[in-house]
Structures are given as structure tokens and as C-alpha cells.
Amino acid sequence: MTVRVVVADDQELVRAGFSMILDAQPDIEVVAEAGDGAQAVxxxxxxRPDVLLLxxxxxxxxGIEAARAVSAESECRVLMLTTFDVDDYVYDALRAGASGFLLKDVRRDDLVHAVRVxxxxESLLAPSVTRRLIAEFTAKAAVARPTVPASQRxxxxxxxxxxxxxxxxxGLSNAEIAEAMVVSEHTVKTHVSNVLTKLGLRDRVQAVIVAYETGLIVPGESG
Structure with a gap:
């Protein structure tokens, strides 16, 4: 099955570079490019692409408003491009429905892998930078708004x-969760599916947000 992608970036050379890399893959097709958020939507x-690289x-x-619009009206999954100097926007992007993040200096192989994932x-949660950003900005949000007690949600x-x-x-993968819980990976997939369904969540990123907002996970804690 071919993965259909829209590439949205206001820098033409960046946009063209990403499109060239992705279009060269036998299982990925760039169906359109966009130079601003409105064009992306x-x-x-x-x-009707499978992935919006935004x-x-x-x-x-x-990009946040565009991600919110796309997530609200389609099944297209949003992969955000970011840099360290725009970290303040990451939490809002998660809330808007983004399923993952890439740094704009991403390596070719990592870009292709991310689109496929x-x-x-799935959600692109494995990189340590993403875990750090999720923890940091969900913590900020918890200060800004009351959390829902875990016992209720x-x-x-x-x-x-x-x-x-x-x-x-x-930030654990299914395989890592299976090892930690001493169960099969198939059982983990069932648990993950049940969590998303019961809580009405789009994907694993939203599950992370709920875990932090309810206080189930405290930023910085371990174990």
C-alpha cells in the first residue's frame, strides 16, 4: 500500500528537499505541496493523504491551527516539523492532534521511517527529545489549568x-512494554487499543497527554 503524503513548509528548498526524499521511496507518494497553513488544509x-508533514x-x-483543522475533519495524521527554538509551541501542537515531531535537520532515513510509522x-514518541518536550509542556499545562483526578478520568x-x-x-515501544509487563507483544497491542478506545483517544500521543494531565505520571519521575 502506498502512503500518500502532503508536504507543507514555507521554505521552498526545504519543502522540495523533503518531497524529493519521500517521492524516491517505492511505497510513498507526495501528492501535493503547500507553502502555508491554509494551503496545507x-x-x-x-x-485525502495519509500523512501531512507540516x-x-x-x-x-x-501549523497548530492547520493541524487542528486537519485532525478535526479527516483521518490524515499530522507529523510536525520543529526546531529547539520553537519548543513553546510543541504542547499546543500535541493538543491540536499532532501524532509526532521531527527536527527540521532530520536525517533522510529518519524522515522516511517517521512517515511510515x-x-x-503509531506515534513518534521514541526520540528522547520528544519525551522531554512532552514532559516539559504537559507540566506547564498542568500549572495553567486544573488537572482531572486520575481516579475519575x-x-x-x-x-x-x-x-x-x-x-x-x-515513551516505551510495544516491545519494551511487553518486556516490562512480562506479557506478549500481542497482549500489549490489545491493552493499547483498549486504552485508546475507552478514553476516546486518537493515538498514543493523546494517551501521553492524559497520563500527565491526570497526574498518573509526574514529569521527571522514574520507575
């Missing part, structure tokens, strides 16, 4: 499912 509406800072409509329904989960969401929030 329009391209998703027209072409710069977090865009003219006309910024996002298209497959997570009451629908079983004990194993609560354990699963905690491990997801620490």
Missing part, C-alpha cells in the same frame, strides 16, 4: 491498562 481536503511555524495559518497508526481502565498507559507515557 486545502491540500488535505482535496487529496512545519509548526507557517504563514497565513500557523505515522502512516501505520481513568476509572474505566483495568489495572493492566493503567500500567500500559503509564509505560506509553514514558
Amino acid at each position: 486545502a491540500a488535505v481536503r482535496e487529496h 512545519d509548526i511555524r507557517m504563514p497565513v495559518m500557523d 505515522i502512516a501505520a497508526g 481513568l476509572a474505566v481502565l483495568t489495572g493492566r491498562e493503567r500500567e500500559t498507559i503509564k509505560l506509553i507515557a514514558r
